[in-house]
Amino acid sequence: MGSTKLENEQKVNNIEIKSLKPGMYFESPVYLDKGYVLLTPETPVSEMLIKNLNTWGFTTLFSEGSPIGRETPTQSGPSSNIQTATLDQNIKEKEGLNRARNFFMQMFHFTEKIHTRFKEDSILNLNAMTEEIKKAITMIREDDKYVLRFQEIVPPEGSEYMISHSVKTTILALSIGDRLKMPNHKLIELGIASLLHEVGMLQIPNKIYDKKGALSADEQKVIKAHTLLGFRALREFSLPRDILLGILEHHERNDGSGYPQGLSTARISQFGKIIAVACSYDAQISNRPFRSGRDAHTSLTGMLREMRSHYDEEVMKALLGILSIYPLGSYITLVNGYTGIVTETNDKDFRYPTVKILLDKNRNILKDQPSIKTSEGGEMKIVSVLNNSEIQKIKALIQTQG
Template identity: 35%
Template sequence: MNTIATSQLSEGIYITREAFLDEKYILLSPEIPLDKALIERLEQWHFPEIRSEGDLTDAPSQGAAGPVAMEDAPLAAIDHGRRDGKEMQKAQKKYAAHLHFAEQLFGHYLQNGILQTNQIHDKIKLLLEDLKNQKQYLLRIPELSGVTVNYIVDHAVKTSIVAMATGASMKLPTHRLIELGTVGLLHEIGMIRLPSQLYMSNRELAPREKKAISTHPVLGFKILRQFDFPLQICLGVLECRENVDGSGYPRNLPANKISLYGKIMNAASTFAAMASPRPYRPAIDGHTIMKTLLTGVNTSYDNTVLQAMIGTFSLFPYGTYVQLASGHRAIVIDITPGKARAPKVQILTDPKGTVVREQPVTETENEQYTVTGVLSHQEVTRLKNAL
């Protein structure tokens, strides 16, 4: 593919073949002329060249085809910010709908003692489909929010999302991802059988209270067996708090005795819990969560599972607000496979901290735009208010 210097571009000129910003992003199709605003944005964000197999011309090509279909290739990367907010709103609505289902599910169980297995299966299948279609947004776990009176409901849905995304990275087939999502949704159903002052409390629990909390996997296992859930789902719930070094509960199992679902659930549940706000702390950023999980490799968490999570989230997960070497501040919007330290980001401010209107997308593998740090909660709050 040839390169065309940005300095050669002028308003009203056409390119005879599709033009690309880089290897992934379609910038312009042959039937659309260059306009002044587009050229100015290319110059503003220091794109010295674009790529195309075509040539510059004064008129559109006859019978020009539309843009080449490329996987995950949105039109014009430098206009990503215009669409990002709308897509996140769509994801929030879908998340809220799944949250509403979970709240009704748990409420119905508490009032009537009934779990409808077919309904749960269908809803998890729908959540998996939503995750495939809006992965970049539903995996912004700290950004997801909804109205619920019980944090267990929120935690259940987020754990289900994280677990299925991790399982997908491990190449599990669809039916197993649905089972894994079901474990995530129900892994703390035993908790709601306990007094709410135990799991909703902000205070330090007494030893007797901690012992009561540690019974929730057993309670959950018995509940699911009562409704004839498959054994592998029941075991995933029973083993969601087992650590690979044998220090977990309720059975202190060693790594070779813990099911795959149990291993995934332990890490996924921890990720979801840390990514959610609590009365005593705000949500923790994704980078800090990943660092924390990695400190527990081969003690609390299985190494294969953590590697799959890194493949899913990178070391700077979706939705993490970061500082770049250039001075810009940005949010992580996509993960580049095999590049755990170099996510794709959407720039939010210039080096002086002023919010930018265009919000272009850039890779961070380039030394100029390397991720150098993560914004604090206070910095994120100020940035969100400015946006």
């Protein structure tokens, strides 16, 4: 990330942790160690920061400047592209990911029960589904930057793809619908449609659905029948029309090349358009018996190239808004060789998300992992995205060095 002023100057002040007071500012950046900016001149010391530093056993910080009390900081200090990356942020991120994983697993098991009961007894508990979707909407609104990091949330080993796919499609569809400012009652219907969009697959033999090799022409026809099978089965429950259309039309495409009816843009329902995008994105990033999943960035850019022919533009823009062009959880490399993971989107420009730096250019784990805003040029520019194989190597390296 380039040499810091701390590394180039000999005059450095030691700051004892016990001297810190909440609300205190410093005239120059404060470092936990060289290369790791803990506080910028614009950021005050917080009670939580002091507590965490004591908890983690730190006794001393470093700065070229002096404390300036609790007044408004001056703007004459050196600027930095590195955002404040405190222990508070690291703890909050771990807690957020734990909440997201717990939420996903709870929703996974709920969906598994819904599908099983529908398949075995033709029973559908709409009241329970409504309450589950309400919980999901609340969770997405409060913790979207963690809930949408699908690469960090792994379904149970050996579990059915259809269940995790239904859950992730629902989370994405609800996020898109909320971004499009759908009213709550429509969001609930969209969530139910998403959770049930693959129930037609329950009527297809496993030997076809889970086949590892290429499907024959006849087998492809059987698979394509699942939208109509699901629509017909659920029609018996007197579900709202929008829910049924979302299930029936989630494989329709703008240019009429989709199925089962070959509808073009104007004739596809809004639910069909939203679930089409959410379903396609998750299907591409997920591992299947017959292929490995793509990385999230490649999947998203591929969908953007197909937007006019396949996907609704408004829905795709909403997806970009919630994920960024480098989706949450993507592993990236900066121009300076550092490796990081995308942790936050940028509402002002989806091309430049916030990244948490994990490794230096020599593939050494950083003891303290700052969060930085990426940019169009300089050392904070993203130059590549890691594929799934590379991501697994990074995770193994972190586990080994950690």
